[in-house]
Amino acid sequence: MGKKENYNKNSRHDGMKAFIRKVEAIIEIGILVMVYCLIWFFYYRGNDVPFYFGKGKFVLGGIYAIMIFVIFYLCDSFKYGHRKLADVIISQWISLFFVDFITYAQLCLIANRIVNIMPMLLMLGIDCAIAYFTTYVYTAVYHRMYVPKNMVMIYGNENAVNLKFKMDTRQDKYCLTKVISYREGYDVLREEVNKHDAVIINDVPSQVRNDIVKYCYQNSIRTYVAPKISDIIIRGAEEINLFDTPLLLIRGRVLTPAQKFVKRIFDIVLCTIAMFLATPIMLIVALCIKCEDHGPVFYQQKRVTENGREFDILKFRSMIINAEKEGKSIPATDLDSRITKVGNVIRATRIDELPQILNILKGDMSIVGPRPERVEHMDAYSNGIPEFTLRTKVKGGLTGYAQIYGKYNTSAYDKLRLDLMYIENYSFIQDIKLIFMTVQIMLKKESTEGFDKIDEYEIQKNNY
Numbered sequence: 301m302g303k304k305e306n307y308n309k310n311s312r313h314d315g316m317k318a319f320i321r322k323v324e325a326i327i328e329i330g331i332l333v334m335v336y337c338l339i340w341f342f343y344y345r346g347n348d349v350p351f352y353f354g355k356g357k358f359v360l361g362g363i364y365a366i367m368i369f370v371i372f373y374l375c376d377s378f379k380y381g382h383r384k385l386a387d388v389i390i391s392q393w394i395s396l397f398f399v400d401f402i403t404y405a406q407l408c409l410i411a412n413r414i415v416n417i418m419p420m421l422l423m424l425g426i427d428c429a430i431a432y433f434t435t436y437v438y439t440a441v442y443h444r445m446y447v448p449k450n451m452v453m454i455y456g457n458e459n460a461v462n463l464k465f466k467m468d469t470r471q472d473k474y475c476l477t478k479v480i481s482y483r484e485g486y487d488v489l490r491e492e493v494n495k496h497d498a499v500i501i502n503d504v505p506s507q508v509r510n511d512i513v514k515y516c517y518q519n520s521i522r523t524y525v526a527p528k529i530s531d532i533i534i535r536g537a538e539e540i541n542l543f544d545t546p547l548l549l550i551r552g553r554v555l556t557p558a559q560k561f562v563k564r565i566f567d568i569v570l571c572t573i574a575m576f577l578a579t580p581i582m583l584i585v586a587l588c589i590k591c592e593d594h595g596p597v598f599y600q601q602k603r604v605t606e607n608g609r610e611f612d613i614l615k616f617r618s619m620i621i622n623a624e625k626e627g628k629s630i631p632a633t634d635l636d637s638r639i640t641k642v643g644n645v646i647r648a649t650r651i652d653e654l655p656q657i658l659n660i661l662k663g664d665m666s667i668v669g670p671r672p673e674r675v676e677h678m679d680a681y682s683n684g685i686p687e688f689t690l691r692t693k694v695k696g697g698l699t700g701y702a703q704i705y706g707k708y709n710t711s712a713y714d715k716l717r718l719d720l721m722y723i724e725n726y727s728f729i730q731d732i733k734l735i736f737m738t739v740q741i742m743l744k745k746e747s748t749e750g751f752d753k754i755d756e757y758e759i760q761k762n763n764y
Contacts, residue, residue: 316445317442317445317446320441320445321378321380321438321442324380324434324438324441325372325378327434328430328431328434328438329365329368329369329372330365331430331434332364332365332368332396332427332430332431333361333364333365333368335423335426335427335430336360336361336364336403336423337360337361339419339420339422339423340360342419343416343419344407344415344419363406364399364403367399367402367403368395368396368399371395371398371399371736372391372392372395374395374732374733374736374737375391375392375394375395375733375736375737375740376391376733376737377391377392377395380435380438380439380441380442381438381439381441381442381443381446381472381473382442382473385435385436385439387740388435388439389431389432389435389436390740390743391740392428392431392435393428393431394736394739394740394743395736396424396427396428396431397424398736400420400423400424400427403420404417404420407420443472446472446473448471448472448473448474448475449474449475449496449497449498449522450475450477450496450497450498451474451475451476451477451478451496451497451498451499451500451524452476452477452478452479452480452492452493452495452496452498452499452500453476453478453479453480453499453500453501453502454480454481454482454489454492454499454500454501454502454504454512455479455480455481455482455502455503455504456481456482456502456503456504456505457503459503459711460502460503460526461479463500463502463526464476464479467500476500477496478492478495478496480492482504482505482508486508486511486512489508489512490512490515493512493515493516493521494519497521497522498521498522498523498524499512499516499521499522499523499524500523500524500525500526501513501523501524501525501526502525502526503526503528506528509525513525527717529687529690529716529717529720532717532720532721532724533550533720533724534548534550535721535724535725536550536723536724536725537549537550538551553693554693554694554723554724554726555694555726559726559728562728563666563728563731564663564666566667566728566731567660567661567666567667568661570667571657571660571661571667572661574657575657575658575661578654578657581651581654582616582654582655585616585642585646585651585654586616588642589616589617589640589642592640592641592642593620593621593640595617595620595621596617596621597616597617598614598615598616598617598655599614599615599616599617599618599619600612600613600614600615601613601615601674602674602675603672603673603674603675603696604672604673604674604675604678604692604696605664605665605672605692605695605696606692606693606694606695606696607692607693608689608692610675611659611664611665611672613656613659613664613665613672614655614656614658614659615652615653615655615656616646616651616652616654616655617640617643618639618640618642618643618644618646618647618652619636619638619639619640619643620638620639620640623638649742650742653698656698657698660698663695664695664696665695665696665697665698666694666695666696666697666698667697667698667699667731667735668697668698668699668700668722668731668734668735669694669695669696669697669698669700669722670691670692670694670696670697670700670701670702670719670722670723671696671697671699671700671702671703672696672697673691681712684712685712685713685716687716688712688716690716690720690723691716691719691720691723693723694723694726699734699735699738699741700718700719700722700734701718701719701721701722701734702714702715702718702719703738703741704734704737704738704741705718706718722734
């Protein structure tokens with residue numbers, strides 16, 4: 301009965317938390333729309349754009365509100381407290397830049413000429429200040445409401461314990477107080493589950509996992525499960541309800557012909573626009589590389605894409621000529637002596653990846669998809685993880701799920717799980733969202749905890 305009461309309390313708490321987050325989002329959008337209306341009223345109405353009588357101003361305000369909602373949603377900008385404070389702030393600032401840029405273009409179209417940009421820059425500054433303040437306040441409210449759960453993790457092999465140390469980096473959301481192996485036996489596991497508010501199941505054999513999940517479900521205990529490859533594949537299955545026995549259909553193919561066509565057209569259109577905008581930057585970078593050591597501008601490397609096909613990926617050369625001749629570490633580490641002066645700049649800003657626009661236009665890659673691996677890495681990973689070849693059911697991408705939600709030192713198995721989540725849940729809207737999220741990643745420091753941190757994890761893991 302105590303567990304039931306605790307569950308009902310937590311359910312009401314979660315419901316209230318979700319409701320408050322929606323109210324917070326509505327309030328923030330309302331404030332931003334009011335700023336836009338004031339800027340329009342004092343700077344543009346009747347001057348740069350035609351004077352609107354009646355309800356025309358409400359149409360402009362409504363369009364602005366819709367754009368904020370859509371782009372904030374695509375950039376995960378409403379996840380106050382769920383994401384780190386700095387990540388949400390950066391996300392909102394990027395979103396506001398896109399919204400205000402589109403709005404400025406909209407005003408220019410209405411006026412049929414280039415209007416004064418200074419009021420829009422003023423509005424962008426005010427919007428960014430509002431976003432910073434509201435996000436800070438909303439995050440504080442979230443953490444005040446949300447009490448980290450007293451959690452136990454049931455794990456299979458020793459590598460699964462690494463999840464504990466990853467979760468320790470977000471102690472504002474998770475409080476993992478106990479780690480126990482499934483080998484302790486079901487009775488011991490059940491006893492530990494009853495002592496905690498939530499359970500994490502990671503890399504546990506199917507039968508044991510099923511027993512624990514059913515017990516937790518029956519007793520209304522919050523449960524987190526790290527999915528296996530088969531779980532991710534099943535999540536993308538189609539429901540069939542022709543009989544009184546439900547069925548799940550796994551087709552084995554990923555994108556339909558229509559989805560492939562739309563994805564390809566989207567790649568061509570977006571990359572054509574990007575090529576037009578990036579050409580001046582690419583010419584300057586090419587000139588700088590050539591002037592530094594007179595070597596080749598581009599670097600080609602064999603990668604694996606759809607159906608295991610090999611192709612030559614293009615990058616701006618960021619290292620010395622014959623950098624791999626002596627068999628030094630691959631990939632290059634920070635402060636690697638092989639990296640040129642120009643290379644340090646273009647690697648930090650990701651400009652070295654720009655030539656891959658040509659790979660996409662050629663059809664070897666897509667904008668969004670699993671990052672294509674080197675041939676030797678593909679062979680090595682596949683020997684240890686036979687399912688690793690499942691990533692090649694779609695074209696390799698310039699950006700993807702693993703690049704956005706993973707880290708530089710994320711394990712091959714975790715990268716595979718992230719990429720399969722993208723493949724099995726593919727949608728055109730998801731591609732657009734991942735592109736917006738990529739912009740945020742490009743403006744942040746490399747998403748990695750560092751190899752030294754992994755060593756620290758290993759030391760801590762030995763204590764369990």
